[in-house]
Amino acid sequence: MCESWTYSIPLAVPVETDLYDLLGLPAHASEGDIKKAYRKKAKDLHPDKNPNDSEAIQNFQEMAAAYEILSDPDSREVYDTYGMEGLSGHGGGRGGPPDMDHVFAQFFGMDPGGGGGMGGGMPFGFDFGGGGGPGNFRKRTKGEDSVIPYEVSLEDLYNGKSVKMMMEKEIECGTCKGSGARGSGKPKKCAACEGKGWTHVQTQIAPGRLGTTRAQCGECHGAGEKLREKDRCKKCKGEKTVSEKTRQEIYVEKGMSDGQRIVLAGAGDQEPGLPAGDVIFVLKALPHPSLQRSGNDLLAKVKITLSEALLGFDRILVNHLDGRGLRVASPPRKIIKTGQTIVLRGEGMPTYRNPDDRGNLYVVLEVEMPEEEWLDTIDTQVLETLLPAKKADVEPKPSVVDDARYEESDLLEVRSQSFPAGSDFFDQGLGFQFGEGADEGAWEDEDEDEGGEPECRTQ
Numbered sequence: 001m002c003e004s005w006t007y008s009i010p011l012a013v014p015v016e017t018d019l020y021d022l023l024g025l026p027a028h029a030s031e032g033d034i035k036k037a038y039r040k041k042a043k044d045l046h047p048d049k050n051p052n053d054s055e056a057i058q059n060f061q062e063m064a065a066a067y068e069i070l071s072d073p074d075s076r077e078v079y080d081t082y083g084m085e086g087l088s089g090h091g092g093g094r095g096g097p098p099d100m101d102h103v104f105a106q107f108f109g110m111d112p113g114g115g116g117g118m119g120g121g122m123p124f125g126f127d128f129g130g131g132g133g134p135g136n137f138r139k140r141t142k143g144e145d146s147v148i149p150y151e152v153s154l155e156d157l158y159n160g161k162s163v164k165m166m167m168e169k170e171i172e173c174g175t176c177k178g179s180g181a182r183g184s185g186k187p188k189k190c191a192a193c194e195g196k197g198w199t200h201v202q203t204q205i206a207p208g209r210l211g212t213t214r215a216q217c218g219e220c221h222g223a224g225e226k227l228r229e230k231d232r233c234k235k236c237k238g239e240k241t242v243s244e245k246t247r248q249e250i251y252v253e254k255g256m257s258d259g260q261r262i263v264l265a266g267a268g269d270q271e272p273g274l275p276a277g278d279v280i281f282v283l284k285a286l287p288h289p290s291l292q293r294s295g296n297d298l299l300a301k302v303k304i305t306l307s308e309a310l311l312g313f314d315r316i317l318v319n320h321l322d323g324r325g326l327r328v329a330s331p332p333r334k335i336i337k338t339g340q341t342i343v344l345r346g347e348g349m350p351t352y353r354n355p356d357d358r359g360n361l362y363v364v365l366e367v368e369m370p371e372e373e374w375l376d377t378i379d380t381q382v383l384e385t386l387l388p389a390k391k392a393d394v395e396p397k398p399s400v401v402d403d404a405r406y407e408e409s410d411l412l413e414v415r416s417q418s419f420p421a422g423s424d425f426f427d428q429g430l431g432f433q434f435g436e437g438a439d440e441g442a443w444e445d446e447d448e449d450e451g452g453e454p455e456c457r458t459q
């Protein structure tokens with residue numbers, strides 16, 4: 001497939017098909033075909049499968065880069081109309097890597113680490129060598145988008161919040177109105193590329209194979225023309241744009257989720273003659289110490305004491321994300337086993353764009369056994385008369401009884417061994433502390449009298 005990867009097709013040919021060839025597709029392939037072909041090729045060509053094969057890695061990178069362009073309807077249209085010439089230097093106007101040099105965000109009293117950790121963009125630094133064509137040949141639909149990850153807490157997503165920040169972006173130079181020229185200075189045709197904006201270069205396209213490709217002209221950066229030093233605008237030094245700090249505000253709306261994008265349309269970098277790019281914040285939800293989210297539902301684990309398990313409770317079980325306490329009373333004469341779950345209806349996350357509609361909050365109750373010191377503070381003999389009776393030996397009595405030593409063991413260690421019963425064996429017994437029910441009174445029992453119930457006594 002590398003065979004077709006050259007730029008020898010003259011401009012007169014209406015449509016380039018190199019990128020389609022890389023994916024093994026006809027130029028009229030549907031979006032679905034492109035996705036399918038990419039998945040299949042990615043599997044076959046993946047560098048993990050072909051380690052030490054530099055050609056396979058090269059093929060994979062080219063194929064992935066072709067997919068980047070063809071999978072985006074905008075850049076595909078540009079490619080179909082103008083070929084690689086139409087796309088900017090790093091392949092695919094909007095799909096290009098975000099330009100963090102241009103944008104930095106300072107958060108006022110908010111998460112100080114908010115702007116960190118860039119990601120996204122092209123999977124590889126593969127350079128098509130296409131370069132922007134001269135002057136009007138170059139078709140970019142708008143300025144560069146800036147993609148910025150933004151960390152939010154679960155509280156932020158529950159309550160919503162607005163964030164003010166300073167951003168630096170490129171705007172059209174006011175002095176030269178984006179021409180880059182000083183006064184009546186006019187750009188002159190670039191001598192290095194004779195106005196084409198690109199030059200032919202010999203590059204290695206596969207091991208042992210040289211091919212002729214086009215590379216953007218280094219002299220004029222693909223523009224095909226150049227301003228002489230003295231004709232350049234004083235303010236922007238011929239760059240056509242200047243950087244400006246602007247105040248931006250973004251709204252994290254109630255119910256938004258991890259990975260959701262907040263788009264500030266037109267707030268990104270400007271390029272002369274093009275609408276400004278967008279600034280896109282991608283939310284990254286931070287884990288919460290006590291609440292987990294699943295869709296619009298929340299899950300909390302709450303510890304209750306043995307006394308609460310036996311005699312009930314009426315107290316604030318959960319401090320909610322908006323600062324409210326949620327008081328819950330257990331029904332009278334209800335004995336709560338560890339792992340029992342209750343649902344607090346309508347106390348989940350607000351629904352995005354419909355915040356009055358809320359999910360549920362599920363609370364898993366875990367019974368906390370008292371510390372051993374507690375036994376020193378009470379009369380255990382009295383306690384014994386209060387609690388359900390201890391178990392007697394099983395009937396019929398075995399004829400031989402040996403004394404086995406009580407030795408504690410780490411359940412995790414036991415779990416990691418393979419037992420024929422499978423891992424479920426132990427999961428069933430998660431309630432082991434409290435046994436199968438309060439009436440069996442297994443806790444604080446020093447006797448080895450468990451013969452009748454082999455399934456979940458692990459102490």
Ligand SMILES: [Zn+2]
Binds near residue numbers: 173174179234236241
């Ligand atoms: Zn200027």
Ligand SMILES: [Zn+2]
Binds near residue numbers: 196198218220221222
């Ligand atoms: Zn040039």
